[in-house]
Amino acid sequence: MAVLFIAKLSLFLAAIGDKCTVPKAKSFFFIPTWWEYITGGERDAFNQCIPHVTFPDGAWAIGLAVLDILLRLAGFIAVVMIIVAGVEYITSIGNPEKITSARKRIQNSLIGLAAALVATAFVSFIGRQIG
Amino acid sequence: MTKFIRKTGTMIAAIAMFLSFSVLSSLAVSTNPVQSQQDAAQTQITTPTSQQVNSKLQENPIIKDLNILINFMTGVVGIVVVGTIIAGGIEYSMAGNNPQKVTNARKRIANGILAMFVFLLMWAFVNWLVPGGIF
Numbered sequence: 001m002a003v004l005f006i007a008k009l010s011l012f013l014a015a016i017g018d019k020c021t022v023p024k025a026k027s028f029f030f031i032p033t034w035w036e037y038i039t040g041g042e043r044d045a046f047n048q049c050i051p052h053v054t055f056p057d058g059a060w061a062i063g064l065a066v067l068d069i070l071l072r073l074a075g076f077i078a079v080v081m082i083i084v085a086g087v088e089y090i091t092s093i094g095n096p097e098k099i100t101s102a103r104k105r106i107q108n109s110l111i112g113l114a115a116a117l118v119a120t121a122f123v124s125f126i127g128r129q130i131g
Numbered sequence: 132m133t134k135f136i137r138k139t140g141t142m143i144a145a146i147a148m149f150l151s152f153s154v155l156s157s158l159a160v161s162t163n164p165v166q167s168q169q170d171a172a173q174t175q176i177t178t179p180t181s182q183q184v185n186s187k188l189q190e191n192p193i194i195k196d197l198n199i200l201i202n203f204m205t206g207v208v209g210i211v212v213v214g215t216i217i218a219g220g221i222e223y224s225m226a227g228n229n230p231q232k233v234t235n236a237r238k239r240i241a242n243g244i245l246a247m248f249v250f251l252l253m254w255a256f257v258n259w260l261v262p263g264g265i266f
Contacts, residue, residue: 056203063210070217078224104228112223115240119216 037061074116081109215243
């Protein structure tokens with residue numbers, strides 16, 4: 001079984017045919033894939049188009065895609081924390097400690113979202129520089 | 132993570148300083164004799180223009196390697212810094228009303244920005260050190 005698996009893996013990695021363009025994958029919950037910015041691909045033994053990673057340029061593309069994934073995660077987490085804080089606010093029933101806690105939670109989640117969004121400007125700047 | 136970034140930042144600065152000093156010393160050794168021989172052959176004293184110096188610098192293999200290295204490091208530092216800032220933002224969002232977590236997140240973001248400025252200063256220093264600039 002293990003030998004078969006390794007044989008399949010080697011087919012995947014080694015058997016490289018003609019060049020092709022990697023089709024856009026369906027993004028899971030708006031989160032992009034790591035090969036989002038790699039367009040050039042090569043056909044493997046199963047006639048699938050696999051992204052072909054060249055060293056410096058492919059590394060930048062993968063890094064930018066990872067940053068994109070992190071940004072989406074930051075946005076989701078901020079939204080979820082604001083929802084949690086809202087639930088806390090509703091269930092506080094006039095309890096001042098809980099109200100301040102909920103307010104702090106909302107403030108912190110908004111500040112975190114702002115930090116991530118400022119980083120977005122950096123991402124787009126680097127992307128424009130690299131091309 | 133922040134310790135790692137600080138260490139790498141200092142390492143980059145040290146490597147770049149070492150490389151730039153070696154560049155200067157090699158230039159002092161390699162270009163002057165050639166120039167003096169040409170002057171002796173032509174029996175004319177001509178001072179090289181800044182463009183000639185620049186083209187000679189671009190032919191230097193050390194300058195070429197330095198260019199490649201610093202371009203690569205610029206990309207790496209940019210991606211790592213933005214990654215730390217986003218991670219700090221996520222940490223900030225997740226902090227809730229826990230002040231210690233908030234200070235941790237703030238420290239992470241500050242360290243990321245500090246690393247970027249250290250790299251920027253190093254880049255400017257290397258550019259200033261080499262006559263004519265290397266970029």
